[in-house]
Amino acid sequence: MEGDIAQMGQFIGAGLAAIGSGAAAIGVGHVAGNFLAGALRNPSAAAGQTATLFIGIAFAEALGIFAFLVALLLMFAV
Amino acid sequence: MATDSTNTAGKSGAGRMVAYVLIGLGLIAFVAAFLDDYAGGLAIHPMDQFEIKRLFGEGPIGIFTITNATLWMALSVLCVIALMVWGTRGRSVIPSRSQSMAELAYGFVRQMVEDVAGRDALPYFPYIFTLFLFILFANFLGLVPTSFTTTSHIAVTAILAMAVFLTVTILGFVKNGAGFLSLFWVSSAPLALRPILAIIELISYFVRPVSHSIRLAGNVMAGHAVLKVFAGFAGALGLAGIAPVIGIVAIYGLEVLVAAIQAYVFTILTCVYLKDALHPHH
Numbered sequence: 001m002e003g004d005i006a007q008m009g010q011f012i013g014a015g016l017a018a019i020g021s022g023a024a025a026i027g028v029g030h031v032a033g034n035f036l037a038g039a040l041r042n043p044s045a046a047a048g049q050t051a052t053l054f055i056g057i058a059f060a061e062a063l064g065i066f067a068f069l070v071a072l073l074l075m076f077a078v
Numbered sequence: 079m080a081t082d083s084t085n086t087a088g089k090s091g092a093g094r095m096v097a098y099v100l101i102g103l104g105l106i107a108f109v110a111a112f113l114d115d116y117a118g119g120l121a122i123h124p125m126d127q128f129e130i131k132r133l134f135g136e137g138p139i140g141i142f143t144i145t146n147a148t149l150w151m152a153l154s155v156l157c158v159i160a161l162m163v164w165g166t167r168g169r170s171v172i173p174s175r176s177q178s179m180a181e182l183a184y185g186f187v188r189q190m191v192e193d194v195a196g197r198d199a200l201p202y203f204p205y206i207f208t209l210f211l212f213i214l215f216a217n218f219l220g221l222v223p224t225s226f227t228t229t230s231h232i233a234v235t236a237i238l239a240m241a242v243f244l245t246v247t248i249l250g251f252v253k254n255g256a257g258f259l260s261l262f263w264v265s266s267a268p269l270a271l272r273p274i275l276a277i278i279e280l281i282s283y284f285v286r287p288v289s290h291s292i293r294l295a296g297n298v299m300a301g302h303a304v305l306k307v308f309a310g311f312a313g314a315l316g317l318a319g320i321a322p323v324i325g326i327v328a329i330y331g332l333e334v335l336v337a338a339i340q341a342y343v344f345t346i347l348t349c350v351y352l353k354d355a356l357h358p359h360h
Contacts, residue, residue: 054343055347058343069288
C-alpha cells in the first residue's frame with residue numbers, strides 16, 4: 001500500500017468522473033424509453049424515426065463520453 | 079417457424095447432442111487453460127490487448143513501422159474490397175449470397191444518406207459508404223479472438239473524425255461561402271439570445287470531432303476491456319469460472335451488437351454533419 005497523495009487523488013478523481021457515465025446512461029434510457037412510449041402509441045410512425053432515435057442516443061452519450069475521457073486522462077495522462 | 083424448429087430438432091437430435099458435448103468440453107478446456115496461467119488473480123491486465131507491437135524485428139515504433147494495428151487495418155480494407163469485388167462480380171438479376179450482402183450494405187447506407195442528409199448529399203455517398211464499411215469491418219475483425227481492434231485506438235478514430243470534420247467544414251464554405259456561418263446564427267431564436275446561442279453553437283461545432291472519435295473508440299475499448307476483465311475472473315475462480323465464461327458469451331453477443339451500432343452511429347452522424355454543411359440555415 002505505497003503511493004503518494006497525488007496518486008490517491010488521481011484515482012478518486014477518475015472514479016468520480018466515472019459517475020458521469022452513469023448519468024449518461026440515465027439520459028440514453030430517457031431517449032430510448034420515450035421513443036418506445038411514442039412508438040407504441042403510433043407504431044406506423046415509429047419506423048421512420050429510428051434514425052432520429054440513434055442520433056438522440058448518440059448526442060446523449062457524447063456527454064457521458066466526456067466524463068469517460070476525463071477519467072481516462074486522470075488515469076493515464078496525468 | 080415453430081414446426082420448422084421441431085423438425086430440425088427431430089432430424090439432427092444426435093448432431094445437436096454432439097455439439098453440446100463439444101461446447102462443454104471446450105469450456106472445460108478453456109477454464110483449465112486459464113487455471114495454469116492466471117491462478118494468481120487478475121494476472122492479465124485488461125488494457126494489455128490494446129498494446130501496439132512491431133510485427134517484424136525490434137526497435138522503436140515510427141510512422142512507417144508495420145505494427146499489428148497496420149496489419150488489422152489492412153485486413154479490414156481487404157475484407158471490404160473482397161466483399162464488394164467478389165459480391166459484384168456476377169451482377170446477376172437474382173443475386174447470389176455475396177451479391178445480396180453487398181447490395182444490402184449499399185442500399186442501407188444509400189438510404190441513410192438520402193433520408194438524413196437529403197438527395198443533394200448523394201454525390202458524397204461513396205465517402206460515407208467507405209467509412210461505414212471500414213469501421214464495420216474493423217469492429218467485427220476486432221471481435222475475432224486474439225485479434226487487434228484498430229477502432230479501439232483514439233489515434234485511428236480521431237483521424238477518421240478529423241477527416242469528416244475538415245471535409246464538412248470545407249464543403250460548407252465552398253458550397254455556401256460566408257453563408258455557412260449562419261449555421262451558428264439561430265434565426266428562429268429571439269434576437270437577444272442569438273449571440274449567446276452563437277457561442278454555444280460554435281463550441282458544440284468544434285467539439286464534434288472530439289465526441290465523434292471518442293464515442294467510437296470508447297465504446298469499442300470499454301467493451302473489449304470488460305471481456306478481458308471477465309476472462310481474468312474466469313481464471314481466478316477455478317472451476318467456478320464457468321459462470322464468468324457464460325457472462326463472457328453474453329457480453330460478446332452484446333459487443334457484436336455494439337460493433338454494428340457504433341459503425342451505424344458514426345456514419346449517421348457524418349450524414350447529419352453533411353446536412354449541416356449543405357443546408358446551414360436553421
